[in-house]
Amino acid sequence: MDSIIDAKDLVHEYSRRDEEGNVIGINRALDGVSLQVKEGDFIAVLGANGSGKSTFAKHLNALLTPTEGTLYVGGMKCGDHSSDLEIRKTVGMVFQNPDNQIIANVVEEDVGFGPENIGVPTDEIWMRVEEALKNVGMYEYHLDSPNKLSGGQKQRVAIAGILAMKPRCIILDESTAMLDPGGRKAVIDTISRINKEEGITVILITHYMEEVIQADHVYVMDAGKVMMEGSPREIFARSGELEKYRLSVLEAVKIAMLLRADGIDLPRDILNEQELVDAVAELAGKK
Numbered sequence: 001m002d003s004i005i006d007a008k009d010l011v012h013e014y015s016r017r018d019e020e021g022n023v024i025g026i027n028r029a030l031d032g033v034s035l036q037v038k039e040g041d042f043i044a045v046l047g048a049n050g051s052g053k054s055t056f057a058k059h060l061n062a063l064l065t066p067t068e069g070t071l072y073v074g075g076m077k078c079g080d081h082s083s084d085l086e087i088r089k090t091v092g093m094v095f096q097n098p099d100n101q102i103i104a105n106v107v108e109e110d111v112g113f114g115p116e117n118i119g120v121p122t123d124e125i126w127m128r129v130e131e132a133l134k135n136v137g138m139y140e141y142h143l144d145s146p147n148k149l150s151g152g153q154k155q156r157v158a159i160a161g162i163l164a165m166k167p168r169c170i171i172l173d174e175s176t177a178m179l180d181p182g183g184r185k186a187v188i189d190t191i192s193r194i195n196k197e198e199g200i201t202v203i204l205i206t207h208y209m210e211e212v213i214q215a216d217h218v219y220v221m222d223a224g225k226v227m228m229e230g231s232p233r234e235i236f237a238r239s240g241e242l243e244k245y246r247l248s249v250l251e252a253v254k255i256a257m258l259l260r261a262d263g264i265d266l267p268r269d270i271l272n273e274q275e276l277v278d279a280v281a282e283l284a285g286k287k
Contacts, residue, residue: 002038002039002075003036003037003038003039003072004037004038004039004073004074004090004168004169004201005035005036005037005060005071005072005073005169005201005203006036006037006070006071006072007033007034007035007036007056007059007069007070007071007072008034008069008070008071009032009033009034009068009069009070010030010032010033010034010056010059010066010068010069010070010071011028011030011031011032011033011066011067011068011069012028012029012030012052012055012059012064012066012067012224013026013027013028013029013067014026014027014029015027028224029052029055029224030052030055030056030059030066030067030224031052031223031224031225032069032224032225033052033056033069033221033224033225033226034069034226035219035226035229037169037201037203038201039168039199039201040195040199040200040201041201041202041216041217042192042195042201042202042204042214042215042216042217043201043202043203043204043215043216043217043218043219044203044204044206044211044212044215044217044218044219044232045057045203045204045205045206045218045219045221046206046207046209046212046218046219046220046221046235046247047207047220047221047222047245047247048207048222048245048246048247049207050223051221051222051223051224051245052221052222052223052224052225053205053221054173054174054205055224056205056221057093057171057173057203057205058173059071059078060073060078060091060093060169060171060203061087061088061091061092061093061171062078062081062083062084062087062088063093065078065079065081066078066079073087073090073091073169074086074087074090074091074168074169076090089118089165089167090167090168090169091167091168091169091170091171092114092162092163092165092167092169092170092171093162093170093171093172093173094155094158094159094162094170094171094172094173094175095158095173095174095175096173096174096175096177096178097178098151098154098155098157098158099154101158101161102146102154102157102158102161104146105145105146106142106143106144106145106146107133107138107141107142107143107144107145107146107149107157108126108129108130108133108142108143110146110157110161111129111132111133111142111157111160111161111164112125112126112128112129112164113161114161114162114164114165115128115129115164115165118165125164128163128164128166129142129160129164130142131163131164132160132161132163132164133157133160135160135163135190135194135198136156136157136159136160136163136190136194137156137190138153138156138157138160141153141157150183151178151179151180151183152179152180152182152183152184152186152187155175155176155179155183155187156186156187156190158175159172159175159187159190159191159194163194163200167200168200168201169200169201169202169203170191170194170200170201170202170203171202171203171204171205172187172191172202172203172204172205172206173205174205174206174207175187176188176206176208176211177206177207177208184208184211188204188211188214191204192214207247209236209242209247209248209249209250209253210250212232212235213232213271213272214232215232216231217229217230217231218230218231218232218235220235220242220245220247222245222246227241227245228241228242228245232271233269233271234269236249236250236253236269236270236271237268237269239253239254239257240257250271250272251273252270252271252272252273252275252276253270253271255276256268256270256276256279259280264283265283266279266280266283267279
């Protein structure tokens with residue numbers, strides 16, 4: 001299967017300037033990032049604040065230009081701006097605050113805004129709007145004002161607006177950071193189902209450990225570099241390293257780690273509370 005994202009030695013530098021506009025320093029936000037994302041994958045990029053993960057996400061939508069290295073999105077090279085519009089049709093982005101992405105006074109009009117801007121015929125727009133809202137479980141609110149919705153519902157409307165443009169890839173850039181745990185779970189479950197049922201590539205940018213469990217592959221970033229990669233089980237099995245990169249380890253993983261330190265022979269790749277309970281029960285049954 002072909003790669004939809006192909007980054008090689010990607011570098012992004014920000015210039016720091018004084019009040020007169022003179023460059024007084026350079027910050028390297030991305031420092032030689034190389035990774036590939038295959039069509040249809042669900043990828044999670046984990047990292048604490050300042051790790052470079054959101055800077056990386058903005059390159060995938062041609063919002064930033066690489067300083068060095070190469071980046072191909074859907075076979076199109078990023079950086080020369082000739083393909084920016086096509087790249088943004090290929091990759092849709094959902095940001096942290098849905099209020100910054102929702103602009104209309106009626107839910108269905110908001111979802112139809114993106115397709116209208118890329119020239120989709122009117123009849124098809126309304127078909128896409130209905131399909132997208134049903135896909136995220138929000139069709140019953142299609143005539144409501146977005147102002148009446150909860151944060152999680154607004155975020156699902158924002159996702160519907162991207163789906164209606166029929167991208168091959170959706171990026172969620174810290175899209176659940178402003179939601180409560182229930183809202184976060186609803187959004188992640190929705191995007192995971194869309195990935196499986198529609199085959200749309202998903203790239204989830206987050207610092208919430210519980211959100212990456214459903215991903216096919218996880219990258220951990222720190223100081224602009226990819227420091228770890230693997231399946232969720234492989235990543236959680238290295239929980240000591242995760243803490244080194246300022247990432248909070250899941251409670252079940254932490255308890256399992258403490259029990260292993262006390263000499264209890266538990267698996268190293270426990271992901272959740274149920275797996276921990278099952279592993280402890282199995283050990284108890286052997287005694």
